[in-house]
Amino acid sequence: MATPKIRSANAASTSILAPELPQTDKLKEGRSYEISLVKSENLSKKAQDSIFKLFDENMYDLQKTSSFPYTEQSKREELFDQDARYIILLSPPQSLSSTPIPIVNGNNKKGKAKEIPMDFDYDNLLGFCGFRFDTEETLSSRDAEVVYCYEVQLSIKCRGQGLGKRLLDILEEIGRKRGLDKVMLTCLKSNESALAFYTKQGYIPDEIDPTRINEQEPVDDDEEEEEEEVDYRILSKSSKRI
Structure with a gap:
């Protein structure tokens, strides 16, 4: 269930x-590039196609x-959920595509900031980070308030230039400013390069990571059935300043 802090972040x-x-x-x-933040609902069809x-x-x-x-259908539904947001890297820069403009209508006399749909081609997309604000279970009775990172994807043409770190730095700062507990993500064990990257950025197995839990449980010599090994890790990084 969304907490007031999560509802505020989503709004x-x-x-x-x-x-x-x-x-x-x-x-x-x-080469110049632009970093923008956009709600999934403000991505044009062409932009959504490029992200997918x-x-x-x-x-x-x-x-x-x-x-x-x-x-494709199930992934698009996840990628472009109404609560999803994206940190987008584009080259060349396209600032006007994401600039909020004030509008006035009969329901809002004071005006409200409306964001112009972001529109870009696949060739302009260097990478993106997709995330949502949510609560996640913990080993205690209190759920954690988190920024859940769903995707960090970079074009092969611009890897090794620090863009993945830049995306995570921005994401982590958003979480800190909202007073959330941590950034969380799920990563396949087979994606060894991604696991190494997240570890380098300070991410560790979360308290609810199945592999961590299994490793910490005492071994029962009489246990006949082996625990089914999962093929993913759940990682997290605290949003609290040290």
């Missing part, structure tokens, strides 16, 4: 969640034999 505009975005930066090669294509190219082979197989 917040992108400009409230990350007032510093959109912003531009440069790749190591010198990058995900599918990166993950299909890994996931088709895993416990997380997907169809």
Whole structure:
């Protein structure tokens, strides 16, 4: 069940969640790119197609034999859920595509910020981080308030330039500003490069990670049935400043 803090985060505009975005930066090669935050509902059909294509190219082979197989329809429903948000990396920059503009209508005399749909081609998409605000169970009676990172995907043409770290840094800062407990994510064990990346960024097995729980349970010599090994890890990183 969503807590007041989670409901507040879900209701917040992108400009409230990350007032510093959109912003531009440069790749190591010198090419400019833009970082923007957008709600899934404000992605154009072409932008949604581009996001799905990058995900599918990166993950299909890994996931088709895993416990997380997907169809295009099921994955699109997850990717573009109404509560999903995206940190998007585009080159060349397209600032006007995500700029909020004030509108006035009969239901809101003071005006309300409405975001123009973000529209881009696959060739412009360097990468993205998809996330949602939610609660997750813990080993105690209190659920954790979290930013759940669903995807970090980068185009093969721009890997090794620190963009994955940049995406996570922004995501983690959003979680800290909202006063949430942690960032959580699920990663396939077979995706060894991703696991190594998340570990380098300070992510550790969460308290509800099945493998961690199994490793911490005492071994029963009389146990005849072996625990079924899962093919994924649940990782997390605290949002509390140390």
